[in-house]
Amino acid sequence: MDFYELSTEVIDFASVSRRFVPAVCGATVTLDGYARKFTKEKDGTVRETEYLVYEAYEPMALKEMAKLIERAKTEFEISAVGIIHRLGRLEIGESSVIISVAAPHRKAAFAACEWLITELKRTVPIWKKEIYAGGESWVEGEAPARPNSLPE
Amino acid sequence: MDFYELSTEVIDFASVSRRFVPAVCGATVTLDGYARKFTKEKDGTVRETEYLVYEAYEPMALKEMAKLIERAKTEFEISAVGIIHRLGRLEIGESSVIISVAAPHRKAAFAACEWLITELKRTVPIWKKEIYAGGESWVEGEAPARPNSLPE
């Protein structure tokens, strides 16, 4: 009942979180990540984003999403995972990623959902370009994707 | 932008989690709790639920939900909370409670959402009756609602 998809269309939230409601489950935890308009910088100033563009290495991104789901299902007592990541241009407020985890009990669903988004941001080859007043830039993640992958 | 409601109608999932998408936020975490058909008991047997009935002390439940939201907004860096709890008869798979927390960053949203459901189950005066093959029973919570409230 797992699924993982890349989409250039606006994501229908409920179609992710309510696509599967397994009979052994009592809780689904969903992370909805979306384009934030105002971001507070560490120096207290506020950056205003106009829109975002996401690009993926699509076949590898799908493989990495599949691996994450497989690992999550080994490490947590969960029954089903759904992940959809948006690509292309996103207006403010539109979802960039939705991750839903259904589990018999809520604790495992919370833990697995938080683990999945953290790992997705570390390993799945997708890049975000932020377009703000007066400029644009590709955001570079902080960590190498894997200990044995290739920071220069 | 907070809201808290009791409803005897099937809850529209997206109407909770996407009701507010604040411009300073980038993540909403939603817990969807629903009626589980099969529950594994500690002895390994499986209990089959036919349906659930929820009853509330409605005015007090609303007050307690408001207090939880107020406390969550003090303790976590979050922007908006929505809670809807279902009452009456629920078929298997129907949501009993949906809690959404929108925050600038996901970590606070996860923490606040998990805290809210844990506290709701401890303090908000709502009771669940489980109807299974051959019987029914009101579920009694495990903890007194408050240290200073009144376990006999």
Place this chain on the structure above:
Amino acid sequence: MGCTVLFFGATADATEKRQIDLDLEAGSTVGQVLENVRHSHSGLNEHKLLVALNEEYVSLDTPVQNGDTLAVFTAVSGG
């Protein structure tokens, strides 16, 4: 003076009532009203009970005023 006592879920089933009205001595506490209700409704004795006064959790030694509403219920199980 008097107060109203509400029951919900298991306590409504045990008492077969949703609500009763009680006459009280002046100065009665929440704990005394609870004992009073237990004596007149023995079905409650198999339950661990919580009490709210006017829709708030309170301690057992809180005094009850004329016209107050108490709610007597089991540990909550929503969510």
Place this chain on the structure above:
Amino acid sequence: MGCTVLFFGATADATEKRQIDLDLEAGSTVGQVLENVRHSHSGLNEHKLLVALNEEYVSLDTPVQNGDTLAVFTAVSGG
């Protein structure tokens, strides 16, 4: 022998290419191909780079086979 190198996001902007085809000496490693690409595209030098071989993260000493696809990109920023 030869391989294809793909660029995405910041590396596509820095090289002004989405894809190049390289001739390689037999026995070249992923690390050697990366150095090769850096030399011919100096815009990459301001970035910390990751490499995937045939859609998998691999170590720099992995040998490249004829017809392989490498992807050169910056630390991912999805989510």
